[in-house]
Amino acid sequence: MKKIIVVFILITTVLKASADEGMWLPxxxxxxxxxxxxxxxxxxxxxxxxSINKPSIKDAIIIFGGGCTGEIVSNSGLIFTNHHxxxxxxxxxxxxxxxxxxxxxxxxxxxxxxxxxxxxxxxxRIVDVTSDVEAGLKGLNWTDRTKKTAxxxxxxxxxxxxxxxxxxxxxxxxxxxxQFIMYxxxxxxxxxxVGAPPEDFxxxxxDTDNWEWPRHTCDFSVFRVYSDKxxxxxxxxxxxxxxxxxxxxxxxxxxxxxxxFAMIYGYPGGTNRYETSYGIKLKNDIENPSLVDLRDVxxxxxxxxxxxxxxxxxxxASYYAGVANYWKFYDGxxxxxxxxxxxxxxxxxxxxxxxxxxxxxxYENIFRDYEANYAAWTPYAKQRQYLIEGILxxxxxxxxxxxxxxENAMAKSGTSDAxxxxxxxxxxxxxxxxxxxxDIPSDEKIIASTAMMYNHDIDKNQYPIGFxxxxxxxGNLNDEATYRTWASSLISNTMILDDAKWKAxxxxxxxxxxxxxxxxxxxxxxxxxxxxxxxKNYADFVSKNNELGRMYMKGIMxxxxxxxxxxxxxxNFSMRVSFGNVKSYNPRDAVHYDYATTSKGVIEKYVPGDYxxxxxxxxxxxxxxxxxxxxxxxxxxxxxTCFITTNDITGGNSGSPVMDANGNLIGLAFDGNYxxxxxxxxxxxxxxxxxxxxxxxxxxxxxxxxxxKNIINELKLVR
Numbered sequence: 001m002k003k004i005i006v007v008f009i010l011i012t013t014v015l016k017a018s019a020d021e022g023m024w025l026p027x028x029x030x031x032x033x034x035x036x037x038x039x040x041x042x043x044x045x046x047x048x049x050x051s052i053n054k055p056s057i058k059d060a061i062i063i064f065g066g067g068c069t070g071e072i073v074s075n076s077g078l079i080f081t082n083h084h085x086x087x088x089x090x091x092x093x094x095x096x097x098x099x100x101x102x103x104x105x106x107x108x109x110x111x112x113x114x115x116x117x118x119x120x121x122x123x124x125r126i127v128d129v130t131s132d133v134e135a136g137l138k139g140l141n142w143t144d145r146t147k148k149t150a151x152x153x154x155x156x157x158x159x160x161x162x163x164x165x166x167x168x169x170x171x172x173x174x175x176x177x178x179q180f181i182m183y184x185x186x187x188x189x190x191x192x193x194v195g196a197p198p199e200d201f202x203x204x205x206x207d208t209d210n211w212e213w214p215r216h217t218c219d220f221s222v223f224r225v226y227s228d229k230x231x232x233x234x235x236x237x238x239x240x241x242x243x244x245x246x247x248x249x250x251x252x253x254x255x256x257x258x259x260x261f262a263m264i265y266g267y268p269g270g271t272n273r274y275e276t277s278y279g280i281k282l283k284n285d286i287e288n289p290s291l292v293d294l295r296d297v298x299x300x301x302x303x304x305x306x307x308x309x310x311x312x313x314x315x316x317a318s319y320y321a322g323v324a325n326y327w328k329f330y331d332g333x334x335x336x337x338x339x340x341x342x343x344x345x346x347x348x349x350x351x352x353x354x355x356x357x358x359x360x361x362x363y364e365n366i367f368r369d370y371e372a373n374y375a376a377w378t379p380y381a382k383q384r385q386y387l388i389e390g391i392l393x394x395x396x397x398x399x400x401x402x403x404x405x406x407e408n409a410m411a412k413s414g415t416s417d418a419x420x421x422x423x424x425x426x427x428x429x430x431x432x433x434x435x436x437x438x439d440i441p442s443d444e445k446i447i448a449s450t451a452m453m454y455n456h457d458i459d460k461n462q463y464p465i466g467f468x469x470x471x472x473x474x475g476n477l478n479d480e481a482t483y484r485t486w487a488s489s490l491i492s493n494t495m496i497l498d499d500a501k502w503k504a505x506x507x508x509x510x511x512x513x514x515x516x517x518x519x520x521x522x523x524x525x526x527x528x529x530x531x532x533x534x535x536k537n538y539a540d541f542v543s544k545n546n547e548l549g550r551m552y553m554k555g556i557m558x559x560x561x562x563x564x565x566x567x568x569x570x571x572n573f574s575m576r577v578s579f580g581n582v583k584s585y586n587p588r589d590a591v592h593y594d595y596a597t598t599s600k601g602v603i604e605k606y607v608p609g610d611y612x613x614x615x616x617x618x619x620x621x622x623x624x625x626x627x628x629x630x631x632x633x634x635x636x637x638x639x640x641t642c643f644i645t646t647n648d649i650t651g652g653n654s655g656s657p658v659m660d661a662n663g664n665l666i667g668l669a670f671d672g673n674y675x676x677x678x679x680x681x682x683x684x685x686x687x688x689x690x691x692x693x694x695x696x697x698x699x700x701x702x703x704x705x706x707x708x709k710n711i712i713n714e715l716k717l718v719r
């Protein structure tokens with residue numbers, strides 16, 4: 001493997017790093033960062049944190065599904081992750097009669113474990129491929145460079161691809177295109193559901209408590225990864241065996257106290273801490289408020305239906321949870337960015353940079369070009385958000401828009417019969433999946449409301465030509481009843497929701513029938529309007545921003561090299577480690593938040609029959625009777641439920657292991673606190689907290705409440 005040499009840089013005017021800030025690449029830990037970890041309490045060697053030649057902690061950390069983290073906790077491939085990460089698999093395994101989402105589930109033998117469609121990925125090794133990428137892109141202008149990047153990446157990853165052994169490579173751009181690293185992953189395809197708490201535990205507090213502290217959510221689920229008899233990845237088979245991992249995490253039930261060392265491994269999805277003031281203004285003024293308003297409407301109509309019928313709740317649960325999570329996040333992000341004057345701080349850093357850049361041709365015009373780029377795109381930014389989060393926020397219209405591929409196959413000359421049949425079959429399969437999750441009454445209201453919002457909030461010059469004239473024929477465009485009538489007609493007449501009409505279309509497909517379908521006509525009017533008029537503008541905007549970002553980052557690296565000590569790249573769903581401490585905090589005047597919550601708080605929040613704060617009666621009785629077993633915390637004299645640390649994480653870290661100084665599992669990260677929701681853009685060294693479920697609460701739920709001692713017996717408990 002090539003030796004990796006990385007220069008870590010700290011420019012305090014751009015990135016005000018604190019002791020706890022940083023999502024560090026474990027394989028590239030500089031000595032100073034490692035020394036800082038040791039000073040904070042770490043007892044492990046660098047080789048125990050990350051090694052290619054020997055097993056290490058990195059071998060126990062997995063990409064779980066498409067966007068979460070999980071950890072191996074036994075020598076038989078047992079996985080812990082968050083409840084919300086396993087949510088879709090739990091819901092998919094559930095029926096009205098066997099509602100595992102509502103009631104919980106535990107496999108008491110391996111034969112009872114439930115097949116899922118989830119895959120997990122282990123990191124095998126990394127390779128610095130900066131020289132290879134730059135050689136492949138040498139001499140190209142930015143536009144051509146962008147076009148060729150995927151081809152260059154593929155030429156690099158093809159060298160390590162081994163489908164038979166589940167190996168694939170992925171190249172990550174670091175420091176905004178100033179460095180490139182390839183991660184080599186091994187993917188396992190047989191992952192089975194082993195356990196999950198009742199939803200009243202896994203989502204206790206619901207949307208009310210989301211992103212809030214104090215928290216009492218038991219956010220976990222349990223899976224197992226299987227391999228063939230030789231330990232290789234394989235499709236699901238009864239002959240497969242539990243994977244024998246290279247490393248599994250011991251699980252500590254010793255407890256901890258305020259100030260103890262905490263380390264988190266995982267796959268944080270994305271930050272943009274070098275965002276410019278222009279980007280923050282666009283986010284605060286247009287992007288975030290639009291997303292929040294549109295998601296608010298969608299959530300309102302789904303929630304109305306979900307609280308009335310358990311079957312509808314089960315059907316919509318996973319989709320609703322995904323929409324709700326970042327509805328609250330982006331609302332909080334804007335408020336925190338404004339509260340802490342992040343826009344103004346960025347402006348100051350940019351003025352300092354421009355002063356330094358005078359007389360330097362590569363850098364002196366960067367912010368003039370940024371200003372022009374944002375000025376060109378901003379007039380269309382709201383329209384794009386309203387298309388994505390509004391018009392296509394309807395599941396029906398989102399599916400209808402996907403049928404453009406079928407229309408293209410019909411209209412394109414030279415399409416072979418085989419390719420056309422393939423497109424038709426794909427559309428039919430996708431419809432079946434869509435119908436399984438569709439709730440017509442809520443979707444009808446979503447369609448009506450978002451069409452009305454688009455009409456009220458978007459510049460009329462950006463409308464699809466003639467579309468609102470059609471609705472005008474129904475009634476007054478300022479009257480909600482007009483849109484309800486129009487949406488009802490669309491729902492009643494689309495072939496997508498009519499099995500007989502759809503079958504007739506599939507048996508004898510033709511473009512005119514598709515184009516005249518009201519749902520398809522609505523979807524295609526808005527999507528084609530965007531694609532024909534604005535998609536190129538957006539692509540040019542993003543491309544130019546990326547070009548400027550690369551040069552700005554390069555300039556930052558040159559601005560003050562004498563002061564450079566360390567720097568971490570933005571999160572991009574590559575493995576990272578963060579370190580900090582268990583720590584209480586004071587969010588505002590005269591308010592103190594303790595570092596941990598207990599079962600006492602669970603009972604205080606408990607409201608029988610409430611949608612968000614109900615609990616099974618058995619659990620209430622056990623908690624009131626203090627039936628905690630070996631999981632009680634001696635310091636609190638109670639069952640600790642959740643705790644907070646100062647670690648730096650973001651989306652993608654869901655399910656990440658929180659470890660003590662010796663690498664023992666003490667909890668699972670699942671959220672951040674509202675006071676620091678600006679963390680994707682700016683880390684708050686005083687208020688940032690990661691919210692974690694205490695592993696003892698997880699084990700109590702599995703053992704005492706669920707009776708699954710077989711799972712406990714697999715673990716290496718540290719007492």
